[in-house]
Amino acid sequence: MALPESLVAELTDLLGARFATGRGDREQHAASESFHTAPPPDAVAYAETTSEVAAIVRACAAAGVPVIAWGTGTSLEGHALASQGGVTLNLGRMNRIIETRPEDMQVTLQPGVTREALNADLRATGLFFSVDPGADASLGGMAATRASGTTAVRYGTMRDNVIALEVVLADGQVIRTGTRAAKSSAGYDLTALFVGSEGTLGIITELTLRLHGQPEQVASAVCGFPDLRAAVECVTMTIQSGIPMARIEFVDALTARAFNLKSGTTLPETPHLMIEFHGSENAVAQDAERFGEIARDCGASGFDWATTPEDRARLWRMRHGAYHAAFVLRPGAVGVVTDVCVPMSQLADAVEQAAADIQAAGMIGPIVGHVGDGNFHSLLLVDPESPAEIAAAKQIAQRMARHALTVGGTITGEHGIGIGKRSMMSEEHGPGWQVMGAIKAALDPGNILNPGKLVPDPV
Template sequence: MSLPENLRNRLCDLLGDRLSEGAADRDHHAQSESFHRAPPPDAVAWPETTQEVSAILAACDEVGVPVIAWGAGTSLEGHALAVRGGLTLDFGRMDRVLEVRPEDMTVSIQPGVTREALNQELRATGLFFSVDPGANASLGGMAATRASGTTAVRYGTMRDNVLALEVVLADGRIIRTGTRAAKSSAGYDLTALFVGSEGTLGIITELTLRLHGQPEQVAAAVCAFDDLDRAVECVSTTIQSGIPMARIEFVDAATARAFNGYAGASLPELPHLMVEFHGSPGAVREDAERFGEIAADYGAKGFDWATTPEDRARLWRMRHGAYHACLSLRPGASGVLTDICVPMSELPAAVHAAAEDIAANGFIGPIVGHVGDGNFHSILLVDPGDEAEVARAKEVAFRMAERALAVGGTITGEHGVGLGKRALMPAQHGEAWQVMGAIKAALDPRDTLNPGKLVPDRN
């Protein structure tokens, strides 16, 4: 497929060499961090302004050419793959921090700003942006997928940290949602609707984010447990006790092995918790002590405190590298990723059942998770060329999702729907999935925006 002649001419006039139909550019935008694959888009554009995005969308909508937004390409579910061809909008050139307002603890940015670039920019303000999915994702992409990560247990997800958006609709209209005030009751919460809509309702061209004060004191530690159940039960008890954990991450024995081999760690091959405390010196001491007592009840051992910023950076870099470390456990493998999230009381049973199913099916499938939210992942290592094996891994993943739904949980805690979870949407939402489809049809009547994703196919 290629762009219709008329559209190509309009876009060329608008963008010049910021429109590419070259194979390398197109192929680059067909890449995916996970095993999802799709043909490349017909073309790639690098807009620089909201007005350009508006003109592009209006032009594509007129002739029915799909438009897919692309941030940093770190999606794990193939969100930004052009499954029906069309034009990929790469936001790499809309990466400016527009305004930091330290007194309001907010910042306005363009969607191509990455998480790390934003925090670099904020360094001198005493503030930071909290949502931390590990990958150096773009903030536009993080909003579009309602990302979260290790600190969500304390500071919330993108749902909680996006105050306002500028969005371009399918027909090119530009709207603003939300305000810079801390709260508002002025009608439908369009901000929350666009956060997590995965580029299917509109394209985000500006975000206003909530910031947090850098904690006065930070302490982090890793500790080991004799078995998975005791580690996870320790998490449930800790959360239920109300200790305001800044991070509480679980990694299983296989992940510890992967860290040792891939990241040069020297952890016992046991399940671990990785924890962090934020607050005043007194509060951090109090919280760490209370956690230590609970952990001791579950037989925690080998407490290793990361006392310097460098030690902590190393600890969390290791945690954030878990996906790639785990892939190294089976050279050449791809990962079928699960991402369920369950109510806290159901967490120990859910992790236990997942581990049993993985073992019973003979997979290497390390389990890691933001367990303070009840969210965990297994990385089922598969030979991407072995269709039968991939299918079997997907069955394990499907059963995990089914069990999550059976106890009131969700098929995706943070990765989003993309290609990987769409087949599970009817099971999770029932008739509400049709409601999502009705909203999509109302806002994007020609199905221009990231078609083939999230909502039911049109009749």
């Protein structure tokens, strides 16, 4: 859609050169981390303050033009693509840490601050922010997508670590949700409503987050297993034993091969677990010993312990690089990436079924997972010039999601909905999906905030 000249003039007056209509800026905001595509937005607005965000939204609302919030563009289901045109609102310049309160174990910051920048700033305080999705995502985007990651098994997801928000609504009104208090029973939990709303209900312009104390001792390890089920059953037994893990990650044999090819490691090409313990020196040693006993009972071998910060960083850099490493298995491919989450009792069967389905289709599809909370991912490598392969990969992803639903799980544990899984929302939520649509219509009657995502189309 072509933007109204009056809107272009108004936003140019407001932002000057920070309102960009050139091809370069627009195409930078049309890219996705996965296979999802959409045309470039009609313009990109680089906001620096809440008042600018509010003014941009008011102007776009008056003109009936979509507004799509953008953090770092690391989402995997096309959340920030301008699928219906409009103005992409880049919040990357809103990157100020406003106040750190160590005594409250809280921090207030703008949405463009990334998780790595925050943790670098917190080093001297003895605190850290726990949610680690792998990518150096913006914290506003992580809240909007209710992000999770490798540490969720101990510290929770963004749902558990966002205390309060400042949000610009679709009419430009600015509201605050939540307080700095540890708990409240004062009415609807509006903070929880906006966390995970994917920019469809409001635009987050400030966050207050929960922090955690840096552990006295940290120990990480990687170990191999004879087969997929043995690795997953080790996870289940470890959790049932009450061992407090900070991270427990699964990678399959294909992923181990990708690590070796990409990074020159020498992992046996079998399923592996990567685990980390936090706590006092004695507690970590005891937890590691107990886990080792369980793992060996499940057939584990080749324990490689990492206790120095450098070795631990190397281990988790390898795990976080699994997405990009996988492409060495099929150069030139693109990835149809998906995730599901199931009850722990169903995890082994769900992972085995997904692996069998991928193999039966003759596809390359490594599987990794935050298996401590039943969440696993597959990256199906397809020829970008083959519609048939892409369609087959999408069908596998749908079967994975439908199987998750049949065993009491969800179609996505952390990637979110965006445009990629919107068609399956009614299968998970039934009439509840229409309730989500009603909430969207109440808060955004003009349907300007990230339209075409997450919720049903307006009637």
